[in-house]
Amino acid sequence: MKKSVFCFLLMLILAKPCVAEEATIAVASNFTSAMQELATDFERQSGHRIHLAFGSSGKFFAQISNGAPFDAFFSADQAKPAALEQAGQTVSGSRLTYAVGALALWSINQQMDQNGDVLRRNQFNKLALANPRLAPYGAAAVQVLTNLGLDKTSRAKWVQGENISQTYQFVGSGNADLGFVALSQIYANGQLAQGSAWIVPKELYAPIRQDAVVLKKGEKNQAVIDLFAYLKTKRARSVIESFGYQNEGPAIE
């Protein structure tokens, strides 16, 4: 009897480091599919629970600045996490570039070529892009058009989504013939899921570095600490890359 109580207590002591915690994380819409897969894998490995909220980085920034209860923030850019850091809303030293995004010109009803001639031919009804004022992928799309010398001629055909998800919806529903979307939205398991796409060459736009930060509320949350460590592993990075993103810096085993 005494022995079994001792065993039980020993088990409790040993089990203690594995106590599971919960975390709520705000994630930019372009990273939706990748984050869902990462969270599932991370939960299975660690036993922690991750709650995800998806939306535009600008809205999350406003909400976090006004006390939204998120433990961490995965932005679509570097500027917003940096601004939160400046405002003292983040855990210092936690900022990390979790992905470098890629831009694709996508269509479900037109065949793409490999150098963007479909844009020059100008035989499309609308060109969807994310609002360049709000979304990094929209700003990148405008850089591409400018570098191709097509920003002025195509402008009359622009339709702007408030974020990259809505831009995807405009093209996916067939309302816009062409659209600049995040490669991650149309790419799964290393291949194109639907339609036809031109993966825009990297020389045509500035890299879309996406940063994540731990927010003050998540400072002592073991789930967040473990998640940020997990993101640097080779395993997590191969998931991120399978959605068409690139990684920066060395990975850890």
Next chain:
Amino acid sequence: MGFTDADINAIFLTLKLAGTVTCLLLVIGTPIAWWLARTHSWLKGPISAVVALPLVLPPTVLGFYLLIVMGPNGVVGQITQAMGLGTLPFTFSGLVVASVLYSMPFVVQPIQNAMEAIGERPLEVAATLRAGPWDTFFSVVIPLAKPGFVTAAILGFAHTVGEFGVVLMIGGNIPNETRVISVQIYDHVEALDYAQAHWLSGAMVIFSFVVLAGLYLFQHRRRIYLLPKGV
């Protein structure tokens, strides 16, 4: 500070949209309201429900379905394409169609309430004076239901000005075509340009207050309450 050119364009576009929608709704909504006020058909329930749907549906639902139905593969989209009009999303006409549906209950219900309040008696009197149905409608029903029309026009206009979710879903944020005030405010907030957002938002609050205060004053003077107090 003050309004930027883009803000002013958005204001004019919004007023143009609300004006067009209000005129169309008075024309379309009046026969619907009259039919609903007079009929004993079993269809009254279902039709009333369809008219009132935008009151309870999230605007995103309406916007989402309109994007699909008016798109190139949707039923309406194929009809408009066959007529040589192209597709409606991302156009001013598309916003007009969406807003007509969205603001319909705010126009039909006050007119219907005013018409129901007339009762049988004035219509019977008109009939004994040998007035035909059209004559009765224009000489008796419309003058007696005038407060209902005023309320309907004001609410239809104000509600269209305040529309956001539907426009966001089918608008595409095109300057002078679909970028209305509410979308412009949303952009300012998303771009963290709060000062610019305050200007437009403040103007919207004042506008909405003045419109509703004027409406309640008008109703109070006439001792009619065509709306539930909460609206």
